[in-house]
Amino acid sequence: MRLRHPGRITVAVILILLVVLFVLDAAQRTAFDWPDVGKYLFDQRISQAALITLQLTVYSMVIGIVLGLILAIMRLSPNPVVKAVSWVYLWIFRGTPVYVQLVFWGLITLIYNSIIIGIPFVHTWDVIKIDWVPPLFFISVVGLSLNEAAYMAEIVRAGLLSVDAGQEEAAKALGMSWGQTMRRIVIPQSMRVIIPPTGNEVISMLKTTTLVAAVPFSLDLFGRARDISAETFVPIPLLIVASLWYLFFTSILMVGQYFLEKRFSRGIGRGRPAIENDPDAPVIVGGVGGVR
Amino acid sequence: MRLRHPGRITVAVILILLVVLFVLDAAQRTAFDWPDVGKYLFDQRISQAALITLQLTVYSMVIGIVLGLILAIMRLSPNPVVKAVSWVYLWIFRGTPVYVQLVFWGLITLIYNSIIIGIPFVHTWDVIKIDWVPPLFFISVVGLSLNEAAYMAEIVRAGLLSVDAGQEEAAKALGMSWGQTMRRIVIPQSMRVIIPPTGNEVISMLKTTTLVAAVPFSLDLFGRARDISAETFVPIPLLIVASLWYLFFTSILMVGQYFLEKRFSRGIGRGRPAIENDPDAPVIVGGVGGVR
């Protein structure tokens, strides 16, 4: 007596047929130009551009995280002015599209091409011209990381707030300074809450690097693919090549992310009483090699 | 005996000074061209474009939510083929940059310009030419909503999974069909978990509409601002105008979001015993006018 799922099988067969049809059709469409896809997939120019995309991602994320940490701490500061400055930063950078921000950073050298020394609207003593023009790669990293910082700030803030207030108090009572408390006690514990969404941010950043075209920086994966297609008039295969590379990177990151989340959602059964009463509170990864 | 915070005040004063200096300096910089900002801020072309940006946002979100719901249900289906199709969709659309996707949709008419009737690689009976060229607005909405669907699917899925399995069981035991169970029991309860992140998605979508430039659709806020600056050679003020509009819209949405989150994180103290033992489980908004 075996289960039979006639309805389920019908749906499955229809879906499989549709997928097969789609794939066969796609294989036949000349516009996809599969031989070209194969040809350019491992083209050296593309793989070098992929490297630059990775560099953009890594640099922007690192700076974004550091700035985000600073902004998060500012947001939690008791000083209302510091708090407000951080709030305004987040408001502006989260409230405007990153594409527009990148266009803006591309034009920044136009706006700030000189340092004006003087009393605004009253008197100008001297105008020093800024001659240094930052490379586009640099501008791209600045644009991406300043935007990212606004998002990381919220993530870090949530992480810091997730650490039980008693921890900070205990450290204070031992005579630890605010900096020591942060560095040794609060930040290590907040990592559990901070790391998983940060993984998401890395994936998202990898994809956001396509927007450096707005700067305009064009040595990244997508920019390079576009350049090649401008010469060869085959935009679609190169678009596919770029997509495959992005898909490859994001897939690796997603797998990493999966394991990270698994690792960081794991807890040890018995916690402190305070924690036991409140399963919402962070479960600390203990045991050998906890979050250190 | 009043508290004195000399350190705090120093920091505050320095920060305020810096902000004031920055603002005064910005007011003086000719590149910002503030009179132009004022002139274009309420330009009718800009406000019309803002309307189109809102339309893009609304249409794309609505379609994205509907598709996301379908994909989420497919992901939860017991049928492995249906599940796999949904998974692959999410993988591709989350794994590639939306900017690249939009470029691709812009070229879609190149790829699918005809319907081939035949056996792939063997015989072609007929090729029907597709003459309809979809408007760029339409393509933009399609591109944005197909991408959004992949993100909404995960949100909806988390929402559906957050509903206690006992609810579905109880409905089934009463003889309700799967559709009735979903419509009347599961979906209303999952809203509590679905709505807050959906609010985030709306804000994010509003900003993502800038990327329709990749299609290239250029009647949206950013596209129009760019077109105007192409004529007048004043990109920076127009960039500021566009940014101010985006900031205006996102601020409104953020305020709405704030109240939504407050409303949906509110629960009623006493729950069912099953829930009382598990504060992580959804707290249901009860009382008059619950989530219906």
Added chain:
Amino acid sequence: GCVDNSGGGSGGSGGDTGQKNAYGVTKDAALAKTLPGDIAKAGKLTIGIDATYAPNEYKDSDGKVIGWDVDLADAIAAKLGVTTDYTISKFDNIIPSITGGRYDLGVSSFTDTTEREKQVDFVNYYSAGVLWASAKGKNVDPDNACGLKVAVEAGTYEDTEEVPAKSKKCTDAGKAAIQVLKFDGQDQATNALVLGQVDAMSADSPITEYAISKQKDKIQAAGTTFDVAPYGFAVDKGSKLTDVIKNALQALIDDGTYTKILQKWGVDDGAVTAADVNAASKQ
């Protein structure tokens, strides 16, 4: 049409039999008969255009596509008794869209090159060169621009051939390469120069001249026009439409409309005397 969506909208002239085009062009029945059947039936030419190339093709303040390229294409359509239907596209995607059968015609100041001729046929209608511009008072020599920043529009002849060749000369001589800033549209490239973001820009001579005329106090020509080459309307390789367009253009040259249009836009420097096809490979 695409009036409602593309930000461009149809130039929409030519039009019905008997109606006069803005330049007084009327339908030539004999020429109209030679139109390929599907176009005659549709009654319109589907045209891909990247409207960021003033004055050749750009958008007016209402977002309508204008320019002398547009006027010329409209006149050709009027001669043939059909309308024009412009679709805004990115420059790099126009040729693939023609070979892909999406557009009948590409009207976007294409420089006729042998490389491009492998993809499409060109009906040559103008003779343009490349002209650099630099900031006012700052002298830039295009032949010795090593290490400078030069703005171009992505995918143009300047982007793919002219500037890279100059840059290669620099690096071959052991000097710094030219830093190329590729913008999505010519408008951004021009803005970059006007605002001083780059040292120079390189574009087709009509474009550079137009920009200079608009921004006399900010930018100036750098050197003179060089690399003179024919512009061409792009048509799918081997299409019957090629000769039809060529004949219509010739008719416009003959009846003086062609000159009228060019003069109106102040670009009659590069006028040709006869319509040609694929001039690049003939040289």
Added chain:
Amino acid sequence: MTPVQRATTPDAARPMVEAVAVSKRFGGNEVLTSISLRVERGQVMCVIGPSGSGKSTFLRCINHLEVVDAGRLYVDGELVGYRERGDKLYELKPAEAARQRRDIGMVFQHFNLFPHMTALENIAEAPTTVKGMSRRDALERGRDLLARVGLASHAGHYPSQLSGGQQQRVAIARALAMDPKLMLFDEPTSALDPELVGEVLDVMRELADTGMTMVVVTHEMGFAREVGDAMVFLDGGVVVESGAPRELLANPQHERTKAFLSKVL
């Protein structure tokens, strides 16, 4: 295995539930092993057994919330969850399974009330959506039922505003609203504070008095002794012993029964 031959008995004599060699496994784990038993019309059958013995699983099989792996289960003479065609069994379509479930009321340990509906709406929900009853009739019927379980004044309360005992009584009323011919109870009082158990058992006792056929998984031996007509003791997925509750509780025959009863009594 060969299909069991069903005797064509007159309606009244036909048992309400008949299990013939029912087996159920989860993965490699056999949770029910060849269970056979009968519940006659109007009887209250109590099921007892240690945790993990398969009591809930058996109830869920009766209601087709779980799919039986081997054996046959009949409710009111109708094969549950399958259609017999020739020698083969075909699983019912979801719609048909839903139709079968309508006639069987089920009350869960954790009540599973719909938290976004008031007590009255909880009761009126299934009659309107499943039976197509008019909303007005359903609400009226719901009020009657609420009165019957002693909660007439709580119609507008949401589950979160009710005590556990009140919630369970609403859950019983909700099941009754579908006019079931059989009621299944899965430890209906075990999630309740001790002072709330009585009010729920009272409602169940009244229900039994009306002649409703009931299968009750419970550890309330007092209730079983007083109200139950039959009792089975399940352990490790097999029926170890069965009989009248008074006898079984007073004189268990089997060692395992004795051991279990010594712990719970």
Added chain:
Amino acid sequence: MTPVQRATTPDAARPMVEAVAVSKRFGGNEVLTSISLRVERGQVMCVIGPSGSGKSTFLRCINHLEVVDAGRLYVDGELVGYRERGDKLYELKPAEAARQRRDIGMVFQHFNLFPHMTALENIAEAPTTVKGMSRRDALERGRDLLARVGLASHAGHYPSQLSGGQQQRVAIARALAMDPKLMLFDEPTSALDPELVGEVLDVMRELADTGMTMVVVTHEMGFAREVGDAMVFLDGGVVVESGAPRELLANPQHERTKAFLSKVL
């Protein structure tokens, strides 16, 4: 108010804690109202009182975890949390406040061990980071202290792997590692299961025997009677009654004290 004149007493005679009219408010809510009391060197002072009476707040003021609003608090003759300059008080810079806190050990109700460090690391943390002791010395000292609280074999355990009583003993060792001259205990046993209370009280009793000055908020009257040298009863933020524990517990003078003791004893 006028500044209190401090008597220049010799070191040994100077009280360890002296509170003079200390008041503290949270918003509009006055939690401590003009508290004055002295804890002599080597004394064990027990603080009792109903929930919300301000016991924790008072301890936290001694340690400058809360800022006093009015009055003065001295620990070992030093004004806590403020610097007196002329007639005015200036709040100490964070670094100075941290220095003051080093000499005062505090044990919390919920232990507040650092969950990402082992028991030994918890103890060695402050001596290395705050006092700049070498890691080796700190670990060695830590092992001694662990042995002293009877947990020598648990050095490598993380807090989540220790029972509540063990965690609290580690917390005491952690406070002792800074060589405090005063130890504050805030209901150190109230979060513990009853069978674990004894082991913590034993450690505290031994600590008192070594001559450590201690302020203990507790409801363990047996401990207070046996170990305490003085006792205050706090209610509504005021010291209602004080005296030797035996006397106060046996013969409370005040109505409120009587009412409170009748409940907890």
